[in-house]
Amino acid sequence: MxxxxxxxxxxxxxxxxxxxxxxxxxxxxxxxxxxxxxxxxxxxxxxxxxxxxxxxxxxxxRASERLAKELEAEGGLPVDELRRTPGGRIDRASADEVFARRKAEAEAAQGDWRVFFRLAVAYADAGDTPRARKTMQHAIKLHGSSTDPIGSKS
Structure with a gap:
């Protein structure tokens, strides 16, 4: 299912x-x-x-999906760059490595929703769902403020 x-x-x-x-x-x-x-x-x-x-x-x-489609159209969706165990599970060290890189990108570009979207995916891959959700909400908020200077919600 x-x-x-x-x-x-x-x-x-x-x-x-x-x-x-x-x-x-x-x-x-x-x-x-x-x-x-x-x-x-x-x-x-x-x-x-x-x-x-x-x-x-x-x-x-819906907002997350809209951001993913926009990022995909730009060619910026994160690819699955994680190593996996023979059973198909994500290798923890690989997830931590990708997470560290994504976190550094987000710290360098505080106003870019794209890096926060990718950081949210890295949090999810690392198994930290609450932080992944909070980071995705931040990316959605940044996206809204970047496309609508007044900040109104749809």
Missing amino acids: TSRTGFFLLSAALLVVSLICVGEGVQLIATGKPLGIGLGVCAFVVPAIGVWFLRATVRFG
């Missing part, structure tokens, strides 16, 4: 659970009892948080 398929399956499950929560929330509020009303309101908040998170994830994915 690809990550995109998994995402769509989990999104569908989130939406189904959200509908169930809202339905149960309506029934709890209809009881007219203070405790039921309180729990019913909470049943609306939980799906709202889930939908917000889903929306943020979709926006992040």
Whole structure:
């Protein structure tokens, strides 16, 4: 199963659970009892948080994909330059070596979203997903400010 398929399956499950929560929330509020009303309101908040998170994830994915396509058109996408074990896993020393090079590039060109995109890929290859995501968000922010001087979001 690809990550995109998994995402769509989990999104569908989130939406189904959200509908169930809202339905149960309506029934709890209809009881007219203070405790039921309180729990019913909470049943609306939980799906709202889930939908917000889903929306943020979709926006992040689309923005990352847009940057990747633009970088690919420029011929600047990072190629798979990592050594692998016979089993196909990334060699840790190779990932660390590429990461050090990408980090130096990012420190030298602080305002270039391209180097931060490549650094995010290096973080992901090194297995540091939280930093990869944060670095990709920084690249997206830099890209937005470089194409739109006013800084408005689409």
